[in-house]
Amino acid sequence: MNGYTRKIIEDDNEINKYLIEIDKALAKYPEGFFKEMKNFNMPATIYLVKSISGNVSGVTDAHIKTNIIIMIEPSLLFEYVLHHEIMHYIDSYISVKGYPIDINKSMNEVNPDGFIYGDESNDYVYNFTDVKNAYFVSKYGKTNYLEDRAVIFAELMFRTYTKDCYAKNTPINKKANFISSQIKEHFSILKSTEKYYWDRFIK
Numbered sequence: 001m002n003g004y005t006r007k008i009i010e011d012d013n014e015i016n017k018y019l020i021e022i023d024k025a026l027a028k029y030p031e032g033f034f035k036e037m038k039n040f041n042m043p044a045t046i047y048l049v050k051s052i053s054g055n056v057s058g059v060t061d062a063h064i065k066t067n068i069i070i071m072i073e074p075s076l077l078f079e080y081v082l083h084h085e086i087m088h089y090i091d092s093y094i095s096v097k098g099y100p101i102d103i104n105k106s107m108n109e110v111n112p113d114g115f116i117y118g119d120e121s122n123d124y125v126y127n128f129t130d131v132k133n134a135y136f137v138s139k140y141g142k143t144n145y146l147e148d149r150a151v152i153f154a155e156l157m158f159r160t161y162t163k164d165c166y167a168k169n170t171p172i173n174k175k176a177n178f179i180s181s182q183i184k185e186h187f188s189i190l191k192s193t194e195k196y197y198w199d200r201f202i203k
Contacts, residue, residue, distance in 0.1 A: 001061045002059055002061050004054055004059050004071070005052075006050070007050040007051045008049065008050060010050070015048065018048055021079060021082075022046060022082065024079070029196075029197065030189060031189075033189065037089070037090075037093045040097060041065075041066055042066065042093050042096065043067070044068040044070055044089050045070070046071075046072065047069060047070065047071045048072060048073075049073050050073060057072065057073055057077070057078075057081045058070065058073070058081040058082065058084060058085040059071045059072075060085045060088040060092075062092035065092065068089055068092060070082075070085045070089065077158075079157075080155075080157075080158040081154070083153060083158055084150045084153070084154035086153075087153040087154060088150055090153075090183060091103060091146055093186070094183070103145060103182075106178075106182075107149070107175075110135075110171070110174050110175045110178050111135060112124055112135055117142060117144045117148070118142070120139070120142070124136055124142075125141075125142070126138070126163070126165045131167060131170045132170060132171075133171070134165050134170065135172065135175070136148065137151050137152055137155055137165065152175055152179060153198060156198040156202070157198055159201070166201040166202060167203060168203035173203055177202055180198055184196075
């Protein structure tokens with residue numbers, strides 16, 4: 001898948017443990033959330049595997065929109081990785097349902113002037129600058145616009161306490177609000193005025 005190979009997971013106890021983790025993670029989403037994407041002819045299948053090549057913990061293949069695949073391995077940050085990959089699934093849905101929306105272009109509105117994804121420096125990265133100049137939760141988020149969104153969304157879904165970078169009027173808070181509003185805009189079951197799990201830390 002996407003050039004990645006995997007090893008099959010065979011330990012029944014391990015399988016059961018992580019199936020329970022998947023259920024817990026999916027329960028954080030609004031009722032009918034995944035059903036809406038499935039009914040739009042964009043279902044996803046989650047493959048739990050022992051390991052994935054390339055030193056990655058999760059991969060999403062959305063090339064075939066009618067058969068989106070998420071592959072994930074047991075890891076220390078299993079739930080975080082799962083939410084990260086689900087955001088790739090959500091963005092695939094938004095890009096199809098909201099066509100001709102250009103998510104890449106729209107992210108430029110909440111990025112520093114002149115910023116181009118692919119920059120590998122620590123500029124604008126939280127932990128390397130003050131919160132007023134931090135536009136990215138991690139350096140990995142600077143890879144491309146999809147990873148930027150997935151990193152922020154996974155943090156919002158997984159983290160048990162907020163970070164100061166989500167304080168009101170900070171760039172990362174602005175991005176989080178932007179991502180949340182786009183999700184609400186393109187899911188008919190969601191309301192723009194409602195607060196969902198990913199909104200917990202957004203001011």
